[in-house]
Amino acid sequence: MNTQHxxxxxxxxxxxxxxxxxxxxxxxxxxxxxxxxxxxxLLGLLGTGFAAxxxxxxxxxxxxxxxxxxxxxxxxxxxxxxxxxxIPDSTLVAGRLIPMATLAVVTAALSAIAAAIxxxxxxxxSAHWVAVxxxxxxxxxxxxxxxxxxxxxxxxxxSDLMGRVLVIGMIVGWALLSALDxxxxxxxxxxxxxxxxxxxxxxxxxxxVVVCAVTVVGSWFLARDGYRxxxxxxxxxxx
Amino acid sequence: MKAETPKDSLNSSRPxxxxxxxxxxxxxxxxxxxxxxxxxxxALRPGERIALVGANGAGKSTTLxxxxxxxxxxxxxxxxxxxxxxxxxxWARASVGFLPERLLGYGWMSVADHLGFLSNFFPGWDADYTxxxxxxxxxxxxxxxxxxxxxxxxKLSLVAAEAARPPVLILDEPTSGIDPxxxxxxxxxxxxxxxxxxxxxxxxxxxxxxxVEKLADRVLLMADGRIITDESAAALRGVHPDQSLxxxxxxxLRRAQTPSHDSTTDDLTRPIPAEGDSE
Numbered sequence: 001m002n003t004q005h006x007x008x009x010x011x012x013x014x015x016x017x018x019x020x021x022x023x024x025x026x027x028x029x030x031x032x033x034x035x036x037x038x039x040x041x042l043l044g045l046l047g048t049g050f051a052a053x054x055x056x057x058x059x060x061x062x063x064x065x066x067x068x069x070x071x072x073x074x075x076x077x078x079x080x081x082x083x084x085x086x087i088p089d090s091t092l093v094a095g096r097l098i099p100m101a102t103l104a105v106v107t108a109a110l111s112a113i114a115a116a117i118x119x120x121x122x123x124x125x126s127a128h129w130v131a132v133x134x135x136x137x138x139x140x141x142x143x144x145x146x147x148x149x150x151x152x153x154x155x156x157x158x159s160d161l162m163g164r165v166l167v168i169g170m171i172v173g174w175a176l177l178s179a180l181d182x183x184x185x186x187x188x189x190x191x192x193x194x195x196x197x198x199x200x201x202x203x204x205x206x207x208x209v210v211v212c213a214v215t216v217v218g219s220w221f222l223a224r225d226g227y228r229x230x231x232x233x234x235x236x237x238x239x
Numbered sequence: 240m241k242a243e244t245p246k247d248s249l250n251s252s253r254p255x256x257x258x259x260x261x262x263x264x265x266x267x268x269x270x271x272x273x274x275x276x277x278x279x280x281x282a283l284r285p286g287e288r289i290a291l292v293g294a295n296g297a298g299k300s301t302t303l304x305x306x307x308x309x310x311x312x313x314x315x316x317x318x319x320x321x322x323x324x325x326x327x328x329x330w331a332r333a334s335v336g337f338l339p340e341r342l343l344g345y346g347w348m349s350v351a352d353h354l355g356f357l358s359n360f361f362p363g364w365d366a367d368y369t370x371x372x373x374x375x376x377x378x379x380x381x382x383x384x385x386x387x388x389x390x391x392x393x394k395l396s397l398v399a400a401e402a403a404r405p406p407v408l409i410l411d412e413p414t415s416g417i418d419p420x421x422x423x424x425x426x427x428x429x430x431x432x433x434x435x436x437x438x439x440x441x442x443x444x445x446x447x448x449x450x451v452e453k454l455a456d457r458v459l460l461m462a463d464g465r466i467i468t469d470e471s472a473a474a475l476r477g478v479h480p481d482q483s484l485x486x487x488x489x490x491x492l493r494r495a496q497t498p499s500h501d502s503t504t505d506d507l508t509r510p511i512p513a514e515g516d517s518e
Binding site for chain 1: 307308309329330331332333337339343344345347356357359360361362
């Protein structure tokens with residue numbers, strides 16, 4: 001007889017299925033990291049451009065894989081399955097965010113190490129732990145926030161999302177990046193300047209904690225709201 | 240308490256008038272951009288096997304999903320065991336087995352894994368009973384969920400809905416689009432799950448009137464989002480002893496879809512004009 005608390009049992013089942021679901025994308029990410037490291041070791045032959053490109057690809061894969069998985073949930077009907085289970089929304093959200101964060105941390109840490117090995121000049125800080133923290137916070141934040149936003153967006157039709165949220169997001173993102181670039185100069189130069197400051201480890205540590213806390217708490221509430229409001233698209237279903 | 244309507248008085252012949260309703264809809268409604276379901280007022284009692292019959296878009300799936308606790312955006316009240324269903328969610332879902340129109344699950348999982356995954360969420364899940372049902376329905380445990388045929392997918396959904404032996408079993412079009420042999424198997428198992436005299440409520444929708452005839456002891460006929468007829472199968476047969484139940488239902492469905500038909504005054508106990516006669 002199973003003596004686990006029902007919520008604990010449900011949470012474990014959700015986490016297990018999420019990790020299993022993303023096993024292929026995780027494998028691809030790990031392979032990409034291996035390619036980055038390999039590329040780094042062969043920098044003399046391939047040049048830094050290749051390694052930088054591969055590193056970017058790993059980052060994009062990590063950021064996009066979970067939101068894409070949630071979209072797949074909607075398409076395949078698994079989102080409807082999950083929201084029809086006799087579990088509270090908070091358990092469902094926790095069951096999604098914990099494996100997301102785990103995957104993001106694994107990929108981010110491996111990518112950061114790969115970056116430190118293959119691109120020491122560009123990253124400028126070798127294998128310093130700050131690099132790991134910075135990469136991890138960015139990836140955790142992007143993944144969790146992206147997933148939460150997608151969860152909220154589930155109450156809209158995909159066409160609405162593509163037509164409004166995505167376009168607005170891209171325009172706003174592009175505008176912000178342009179503005180930052182004009183105000184502060186090349187982001188990489190700015191980053192190197194910040195990291196060269198002796199106060200950088202402390203600032204990075206505080207920044208890491210703040211970014212993680214804000215994104216995790218924000219994601220929690222956004223995702224919970226998204227799942228609570230989620231319902232099948234009335235236009236696509238039999239009445 | 241709502242005053243009894245003329246239609247209510249027709250329900251006196253229902254087989255399960257005794258006993259408190261396990262589900263009661265009071266002014267239940269759902270509003271779509273171009274359509275409205277309800278208001279529905281109906282009581283469903285333990286031991287009943289109720290068929291929800293109606294044309295596409297009549298509001299059957301919306302009603303079933305809402306009673307199953309899978310669609311909370313409705314107006315009015317659904318009482319489950321005497322209490323507002325909204326106040327009992329999400330836990331009440333464990334007491335309502337629900338077979339949706341299409342199989343919901345991870346396509347990459349095996350049948351056994353799918354059922355194992357679901358077992359984590361239902362406290363009353365009976366693993367031995369699940370195995371028995373799988374054998375009874377000849378479900379291949381190692382097949383991937385995403386590769387199942389329509390019939391096998393329905394069987395899997397039925398096992399998932401029934402495995403915890405919930406007091407209420409709700410089935411949305413369980414036999415549509417599948418071959419006659421599988422249809423027969425599925426109907427047999429549904430009948431075995433809730434045999435006559437049991438205290439379980441089975442509520443199912445179907446377009447196949449022969450299936451309604453085989454299983455139902457009460458029929459709710461829906462049109463334009465409303466229940467236009469609520470009558471026991473026995474009473475219907477009694478009024479039209481020369482016709483099969485499916486024939487009776489077919490002709491009333493046709494009549495309900497006639498543009499000039501006033502569904503608020505529909506009455507299945509009224510003799511049906513012969514085909515070709517004006518109404």
